[in-house]
Amino acid sequence: MxxxxxxxxxxxxxxxxxxxxxxxxxxxxxxxxxxxPDDPSHPYTITAIDYHFHDAHPTPTLSEDRTVRWTNQGTVTHNVTIPAIGFSEDLPVGATFEIRGLGKKLGGPGTYQFYCRFHTVFGMAGTIVIG
Ligand SMILES: [Cu+2]
Structure with a gap:
């Protein structure tokens, strides 16, 4: 190669x-x-690594019932804020959380932005695609 x-x-x-x-x-x-390959039978994982959301620029097209998981593998606390559903959760170092059926909660197919409220100055944001 x-x-x-x-x-x-x-x-x-x-x-x-x-x-x-x-x-x-x-x-x-x-x-x-x-x-x-992305495996639809598992949560789709977005990883925060030092001021960047990995695998969310944008995500692949995710089904409405897909669980989306965020995990922090960086060295500082991050946050996931999703304005479309008024969601905001801090994500300490090493922490993980999931939102089941995120696409349904978001309202169906579309493109949705999220960001880290602590690091907007660094452009720490991502895009979730529901299809
Ligand atoms: Cu952050």
Whole structure:
């Protein structure tokens, strides 16, 4: 895989899986990058990492009944404010919360903004797409 391809895959938010070594071993080489498709049977996870909401620029199109989960893997407390439903919840370091059926609560298909009330100056915001 070329460096350009790797950079492209990483830019698309794909996850690098561990390379378990095996240098010089026989058989097929271990892939360095594996695409992890969005799985509708699980909550859609948006991760706050130091003034950025990862995987929400925008989200993929989510069904109305999908659970959306926010988790904070950064080093400071963040917040999730969703003006369309008057929701605002702080998200301490390491914390996670979920909203079940977020699309239904939002009122159905559409594009909805959310942001961190502590870090608007950094543009810490995201877009949820319900379809
Ligand atoms: Cu924040």
């Amino acid at each position: 070329s460096r350009r391809t790797l950079a492209l895959l990483l830019g698309l938010g794909l996850v690098v899986v561990a390379c378990s070594g095996g240098v010089g071993g026989a058989g097929s080489p271990t892939p360095l990058v594996t695409q992890l």
